[in-house]
Amino acid sequence: MDLTITLSSRQDEDLMEVSGALDHATVRHLREVLFGLLDAGRCRITVEMSGLRILDAASIRVLLWLRDRAGQAGGDLRLWGATGTVLTALEITGVAKQFHAYDQVSWPQSQRDRQVVDLGSMRVGHDQWPAQVDDLLDRLHTMRAGGPGRDRVRDTIIELCLPAAHRLARRYAGRGEIKEELTQVASLALVKAVDGFDVTRGVEFGAYATPTILGELRRYFRDQSAGIRMPRRLQELRLAAGHAHELLTQRLGRSPTTADVAGHLDVGEDEIVEMLSASSAHRPLSLNAPGPGSDHDNATLMDVVGGDDPAFGLVEYRRSIEVIMAGVSERAQRIISLRFYGNLTQAEIAREVGLSQMHVARLLQQTLSLLRRRLTE
Structure with missing residues (x-):
């Protein structure tokens, strides 16, 4: 294999020195190594390319994708030391500045521990899913349900695939949901994918698991973002x-x-x-939305929403008073009407009904006491 990768680390940064050729055949190994760093929480990565002779367009696309993944984790992926045809490839594709390819990185030789990555023994798949999972799934398919060792194989498959599922969850980071919630949704979807995968169909596990997990993540966002949550049956x-x-x-x-x-x-x-x-009714309207017929004014729905009428609480009392007043004398009814509906004083009422003011006051007192007593019974 015409590719060599060494790793050096300091604090929260990692340096990956790459030499040889980075093309469609070898970029999978680079991707697998970078996946390992990102899964370990190492998201500030510099790729040193002074020893690289070939860099094709497919590898640049993979590097861009990995840079996005590092950014979602709060870090960055930089390319350093590119020269000759490698730098030209970055410039022609317009990504040299995105990768900070012209910046200088201070990483002295004495600080590089250069751990050589054994690429020859590394098993890589065609995508982000571990290559050894297919063999384990074939083995799982031949094992009897409830048989000895089956749960152990199943758990191994899930453990191997969890980093890939978590990478899919990180695609939806920064959208207002807790990262741990997204990770849990992706993990449960992975278990569902492992249990539902049929090896006899002849497709790779990743082709089945990826849409399964992404579908569960989208469904989670749809359910969580709804202003009014519909029952699952209706969804x-x-x-x-x-x-x-x-x-x-x-x-x-x-x-x-x-x-x-x-x-x-x-x-x-x-x-x-x-x-x-x-x-x-999936999403409620905002009360600040424009109201009906508000083309030429600033009326909102709040302006046309009804409220509680204070008179509603008096309806029962009014009806009760009507019944009680029907049982008093006509003279008392007239005095009450002149006092509270005509707004006359006791002296004016006395002249109107031909009684003394003292007599009018006594009748008012008696009638009002009767009303209070009856209303509180």
């Missing part, structure tokens, strides 16, 4: 209805009806209607 029905709508549109040559979709999915029309209603 799954909405996805199935979306696929059915596209299929039936092509098959029927028109937009399918609710009955068409329900018949295709073998569910009741009321379930489709319930799903559509829940979907329309």
Whole structure:
């Protein structure tokens, strides 16, 4: 193999010295070594390229991808010492400045411990998943459920693949969710992928596990970001209805009806209607959103939202007073009406009804006491 890699470390930085040729055949080994550093939390990495003779476009794409992964972990991937055709390749692809290829790095020879990486014995896959997993999955497939050693093989597969699952989780870092939560979702999805993988289909495990884990991560974000969380049954029905709508549109040559979709999915029309209603309420409107007919003013939904009418609490008392007042004399009713609805003084009421002011005061006192007593009973 025309590639040599040595590693040196100091504090939280790592130096990777690469010499030989970095192309489509050898970049997998570089990727595997960098994966190991990133998985160990070593995300500030400098790749020294003074001894590199060949750097192709495929390797540059891999380096860019790894640089993004290092950035998501809070670090950076730098290229240093590139000259000749290697530097030209970085410049032609427009990534030289992104990798800080023109910057000088202070890493004296005396501080480099240069641990040689044994690339010859390294097993690498075609993607980020460990190559030895395929052999273990074949072995797991031949073992009887509950048989001796099966759980141990299964646990080994999961342990080997956990770093790859965590790398997929880091793609969604920085989106407002706790990193540990994303890691847990990816880990559980990995277990689901291991248990659901069928080796007889002839596909690589990574081709099955990657979409499985990414799908669970997307579903987690969809569930967590919803303002109003739909039941899982309706969420799954909405996805199935979306696929059915596209299929039936092509098959029927028109937009399918609710009955068409329900018949295709073998569910009741009321379930489709319930799903559509829940979907329309998936996200609540902001009360600061423009209100209806607010094209020419600054009215918001808050301005048209009703509130509690203070008079609601008086309805019961008013109805009770009507019943109680029907049982008092007409003269007392007139005095109460003139006092509280006509806003007359006791002297004015006395002249109006032909009584003395003292008599009016006594009738008011008696009637009001009766009302208080009856209302509190």
